[in-house]
Amino acid sequence: MSQLSADRPAPALIFETGAPGRATEYVERSRPHGEFLPPELLRSDLPLPDNSELDVVRHFTQLSHRTFGIDLGFYPLGSCTMKYNPRVNDAIANLPGFRDLHPYAPDELAQGSLAVMYELERSLSSIFGMAAFSLNPSAGAHAELAALLVAKKYFKDRGESKRTKVIVPDTAHGTNPASAAMCGFKVISLPSDARGRVSVEEIEKVLGDDTAVCMMTNPNTLGLFEDRIAEIAAAVHRVGGLMYYDGANANAIMGNVRPGDMGFDLMHLNTHKTFTIPHGGGGAGHGPLGVAAHLVDYLPTPVVRAIPDGKPDVRRAPSDGMRFELDFDRPKSIGPMRSFWSNFAHAVRALSYLYANGAEGLTSVSQLAVLNANYLRVGVSEFLTTPYPEICRHEFVASAQELKKETGVRALDIAKALLDRGFMAPTVYFPLIVPECLMMEPTETESKETLDLFIEALREIVETAKRDPQSVMAAPVKTVVGRIDETRAARQPDLRWRQSG
Amino acid sequence: MGAYTPHTPQEISQMLERIGVGSLEELLAVSPEIAPKAPLDVVPALPEYQIERRMKALAARNRADEYASFLGAGAYRHYAPPAIAALAMRGEFLTAYTPYQAEVSQGYLQAIYEWQSYICLLTGMEIANASVYDGATALAEGSIMAINATGRARLLVSRAVDPRYRAVLHTYCGGLDIEIDEIAVGADGRTDGDSAIAAIEAKKYAAVIVQSPNFFGVIDEIDARIRAAIETSGTVPIAVISEAISLGALRPPAEWGAQIVVGEAQSFGVALAYGGPYVGFIASTAEHMRRIPGRLVGRSVDNRGGEAYTLTLQAREQHIRREKASSNICTNQAHCALIATIYLALVGASGLRDVAGLNLERSRELATAVTSVPGVSLRFEAPFFNEIVVRVGNAAEVLAGLQQRGVLAGVDLGRFYPEYADSILMAATELTTTGEIAKLTAALREVVHVAALR
């Protein structure tokens, strides 16, 4: 933790260092722009700093020292599946043949990339029980939007435009209702039952011929498996609605249960969670969209199409003995969701992870993710309330509500105290239905020792809270900065550097 | 066992015992009616060296690197100093999540604050967000800002805006009742002023959308006449930038009237990677601050009295506002924005000016060379940045012939504009060599000649 410690000053903003003419030269000097264009089209000045390469390297290395990632320590951020990001995946994504390929390269010169996309798409279809996947959407929320556009178009084609409502449980992630709204649907929020699950009786009350889609996360954001999913899906289908699976929690189900078999018609994956794509501090993500057979024609364009090349079938992998092309000519498609075909470099990483595991490995991944979460849950329940004291899936929620009543120490304080102890904090205050919520997801790549250390750190924080609550409320004290004035940040927004004077 | 899982069999038993469950299967029991009926159909697990071997074989099936390439059209081949990857691939940056816990994310937050500042300095806008997925979604999200700002449900977009961006705009608008009208392209390759003004005077639009350099490479500012019409009608002018290097030479869109600038920053050091990940940006005047989608990093103070960075104005976002949020975006393109920031920090003003200048220079060299071939001409006369529209006869046929001769000459415009099926969109950057241009020219001489003979 020393590199994140308080006695290291922040590097100055890049705009406040350097001197004109100091930048390292990477290309030859150009002739003046005025030789090529009339002056009225040209900019009069370019107020960017010139820094030497060494100074830039130091600047960003120092910034990295002020940033916490999985590589530094345990990162139990619930709903985010912060598992180890294998370096081999990055090495492969960086192979020049993949890295330097232009998106408009003719299909016949892009067969390797198309094969990667095809193999990933086919493998995901099998793992999750869908007819097809599109690798077009850029992240989970983007795929949600794409899926709802698919649903909208599907209903329109069937003359059912009266289906205007999207049902979203109150435990759902904020992107679910936001995506529905961006698609012009009305959002119906569904209260969870005492078991933290969607109640069949409640959902029956809101279902009707105006139901378009029911969006569910299973296991849900409390980490609980929706054990009545088959009944719910049947009820939604009975009124003609579609079932959407938010796959942010897919790390809990691989090789165990498939959204297709649970009755879902549409789903997304966050392969930047489940398939070890590094989250990169907030993306880029990768959000494959899966659909059942009746919705395949609506997938975003382009779709990778396989053409057998006529050789005898000696396949070792799905792409051997095939030729591929990008198919843009899909009359029922919702159209493209993004500039180009896919976050391709991430498709490479996901496929590489798939190769490392195979079906058995993925099954084991989910089993051990669930094992770790339950082990952590049992440990944490000795000193914090776990509102749903039953077997969880890949994550669980604890509540600091009672501790707060007793000591004044809140979930946020616990989170900050964990930072002082070298751990990333869990997700806090989500899902919204649990007061003083701490949502913890250890993932399968953490060892028992790490979990034990974390449990002991958390126990010590709770004990300190009972003895000396102020010290917990003062946390963090060892980090490079203390708690930040959020009100000031929002009231007097300072969102960019400005030249002073 | 799963890859990258550390558990020993003994530990698994100990942990199961602590949980009070007999087996892993029992821990994940589901009712038989939803259990999978057949085994998963995926390739068997491979040891790491074989994964590399197989992936290298797949990468080798991409053959485009054997060709001289003039492909552009929204994705550009530029020089990226190796220092970028050395810094961006540091594990602290690579393996962080969105900086929700600001106290241990100051470095990343500062980098994003620097990115927002760079985008403001380059576009002349007052604010910029922490990124969106790419240029096309930036346009869609920027248009939604204008729709929300004006309460109008109609957009006017130039046909010289990248056709893929326009297609994505149509996709996004498919969920809402938004009408999209188009402005014709004039004979010089710029957005036609008369049809723009006629449209703006006829209907109330939320936004008028123009790209510069436009899809044809032509510099296409919103001119004073159109600006006057826009102002009278209360429409929001949106500028699209898909070749960010142009900002090193051309005057910033703020100077020609844009209120919202959206674009793609792939050119700032982000790999081509067959289309992604890239990085979209949205910048605007201050009045649109509470409508801008996605993350924003702000500078504030901490409880020790020092300067500190944090995610801010989150009341716009989905995790707080749910269905009333300004957008559904959650994960954005932080790491690509970091790459772009490092690129800009490395090249500096001097380097960006040079790179932009070399793009101007090489593309003119390209234009001169190709038009020296009989039967080949430039379709448009207006000044361009680094791309040109080259009239060759039958573009598809000529492209095929050039490909046989080892050249990827560009994009067949007929793919997007039936009326330009005789033309190829060609790009030249600082990496384009005189040798490549000579190879293209020689091949054109043969192919266009052959095509004429047929």
Ligand SMILES: Cc1ncc(COP(=O)(O)O)c(C=O)c1O
């Ligand atoms: C349950 C859930 N749904 C959806 C999302 C949105 O995914 P993304 O951030 O990839 O857009 C997330 C993650 O942030 C999530 O946790």
